[in-house]
Amino acid sequence: MLANLSIHFPVLQVVVPLMAAPACLLLRQRGLAWGFAVLAMLVAFAISVALLYQVIAGGAISYALGGWEAPWGIEYRVDLLNAPLLMLVSGISAIALLAARTSIENEIPADRHTMFYIAWLLCTAGLLGILSTGDAFNVFVFLEISSLSAYTLIALGKDRRALWASYQYLIAGTIGATFILIGIGLMYVMTGTLNMADLAQRLPEVSSSRTVFTAFAFFMVGVCLKLALFPLHLWLPNAYAFAPSVVTAFLAATATKVAVYVLLRFVFSVFGYEFSFSHLPLQEILLVLGLLGIFAASIVAIYQTNLKRLLAYSSVAQIGYLILGISFANETGVMATLLHMLNHGLMKGALFLSLAAVVYRLGIAQLDQMHGLASRMPWTMAAFLIGGLSLIGVPLTVGFVSKWYLVSAALENGWWPVAALILIGSLLSVIYIWKIIEVAYFKPVSATTPDVQEAPLGLLLPMWMLVLANLYFGINTELTVGVSQLAAASLFGGAP
Amino acid sequence: MSEFGLFNYWVVMLLMMIGFYIVIAQGNLVKKLIGLTLFQTSVFIMYISLGKIEGATAPILIEGVTLYSNPLPHVLILTAIVVGIATTALGLALVVRIKESYGTVEEDEIHAKDESC
Incomplete structure (x- = not known):
């Protein structure tokens, strides 16, 4: 049964979250909707793990949607790159969704929670669709599915500036998507x-x-x-700063990486290295x-005081x-970009x-x-510390590997x-991360620090899952480095 | 191709630039969206022109006709039109919410209100 089903994994990857979204609408009750959304995302995650191992074992998987062979039908193609x-x-998406239930309690009115999960699932489906499709026009459609739901998610932020940020993102995003449409x-x-x-x-x-x-x-x-x-980044800081916090975590870790993937795919696979780097500057x-x-x-x-910003x-x-890695136009550079996409997401x-x-x-x-928040919320700030060290690129974290x-x-x-210059750039990140660590760890608790407790378990668990992933993939680099290396080699002319 | 053959593409570019200019230059959020719609529509016209073949007819099987237009770009653009409508609807919904919480739809006034608080 599972063996029969596994042929359809490339499309199920996208269809599961896509169909779970309207199903959530039927459930209505927000607790149920959350549970169902988490379940759908866990299934999607399991499928993606299975796909990765299938690809490592047997090479690229091509799936003809509805049985129509490419190039007439739409092809879904999963290889080492995606x-x-x-x-x-x-x-x-699954981990952030686990945290979402607790996190949005204070940030989004209760009657909008079900809709929030629906937009979340649609956004995930869009992003997964961009990744797995082998059809150029399909990229545009999924891009718009993920973008439209991302605008909605951002607009749910509790500050009214979230609306303005979402509007700006909508204008910039639509211009970008229309340019892509012209290109296609x-x-x-x-x-x-279009294949x-x-x-x-x-x-x-x-x-x-x-x-x-x-x-x-x-x-x-x-x-x-x-x-x-x-x-062309002007839409990003406001959108991330005013979106609900879990949405920022989700989008920052995934949305831009998927766009970088589209860049890589078209520069190297579709137009080809020859065309992209020889004819044009x-x-x-x-x-x-x-x-x-x-x-x-x-x-x-360095000069920001709002941490999300x-x-x-x-x-x-x-x-x-990421872009620097691509500009080196050699195998190691592209491999570093691929690796950094995964690591930066974590x-x-x-x-x-x-x-x-x-x-x-x-x-x-x-x-x-x-000031002195680390004594009140030790686990949260410890997670921030390890994440920050990883961002700087300290050994034993993922950041070090990709740098x-x-x-x-x-x-x-x-x-x-x-x-x-790359090393100097890392020093700059030391400055802004240190600024926060200093305040949280070394300043005494002052009158401006609210009297708070450690965050609830519903937030700590997902957070520490990602922190441990940061450490695990920083020490055991076999999987990430191995796959990135093979994927980069395939982009440079090796058989995909 | 004759000068006249490129007429469609000149119109497309003209409309596209007008739309783009409105998006950049206008401070009114609704007018910005109108510009954005114009910008998108010009691309729709481009796609439709791509599929047209001179002297060809609509791709419906008719006795005695051998030359048909290419229906694929037209089908693609149907999808893009739907996407465009969704974008405009979402944009207008956001403008309504902005109007509710800021009391204005002018960009500079919104900035002024954000600065003051």
Whole structure:
């Protein structure tokens, strides 16, 4: 029975959360809806784990939707590049959803909880859909499913500025998605196909035409808007700062990573390394914007006093590292990017969940209210500390592993100054993380610190799951490094 | 292709730029959404033009006709239109909520209210 079902895993991965969403609407009662949503996400997570092991054992899986063979039908394709990301997205979504029940008690009115879970499931389904589909137009549709539900989730924030942030994100996101749509349309008109593998075969024949260049340009700008590459990041800090805390944890850990995946997929698999890096100055553009992003966003982060906003800017900086890895245009660089996508998901998830606990008790994560908070909420702040160390890149955490490969990729190209800049960028993150640790651990409890208790278990458990994942994958790197290495090799011409 | 053959694409670009300009330049949230809709609609027209073949008819089997337009872009754009409607509806819903909590739909006034509190 399970063996028969396992053929359909690539599509079930998306369909389970997608169908669970309307089912939640029928359940109505918010406790039930939560339980059902968690169940659906756990099933999705189990499927993604099974898929990853299937891919490692037997190579890429191609699934013809409704039995219509590609390129006529829509193909779902799971390979080494997207299988670990499927696991990341479904895993983080499941863990953050576990924490959501407690966290949103104080942040969202009770009558909206059921709707909140529905939007959450739809958003997850959209993200998983982008990852597993092998069809260019399908990417656009799933992108809009995830974006529209993300706007809704952000607008549920309790501050009225959440509405404004959501509106700005909607405008920026729609422009990005429309650019992507133009890009896909122009690709179709030149090749007559929408299947990614088919596109990859037919694009080289027409690669000198201006239409293909235009398609590439529109597509890239659209994706960069979605992944918040500096200077197209303006929507991100407000959206993350004012969204409900668990939503921030979920989106920060997954949404931008999925956009980076789309970038990787189209630059390397669809347009091909030849086209992207030889005909166009993509390498220079990504290198400069990546570095600018790291420095500008890290420096702004140092001056923030709202912690959610601070970490949001830190996210923009981390996206800079991801883009930097791609700009090296060598195997180690892309591998570092893949690795950092997974690792950054784990650390930002842990950090934002610990902030969710702070917000749960204090109502707001403001630096001047956190004097000596570590004595009141020791477990929460310990989780924040470990997440912060991971963000900086201290050995024994996941952050160290990806920084290590990023620096070695820079050295492989002989770019000493870039390697030095990466290390200086890490020092900037030491400053902003230290600022918080100092206040929470070394300042005495002052009159401005509210008298609070440790966060409830419903928040601590999911938070520590992610913290332990940070440590586990920092020490036992076999799985993550191995898979990223193989995936990067396949992007550089090896058989996928 | 003759000059006239590119007419559709000139219109598309013109509409797209007008829409984009409204999104950037207008301070009124509803007008911004109108600009956004115009921007999206121009892409719909682009897709529809892509599928049209000169002298071809609608892709319905008729006796004696051999040349048909390509229906695929048209089908794709039906999906995109639905997405566009959803986006506009969500955007307008947000504007209603913004109006309720800020009492205005002008960008600069919203900024002023956020600064003061």
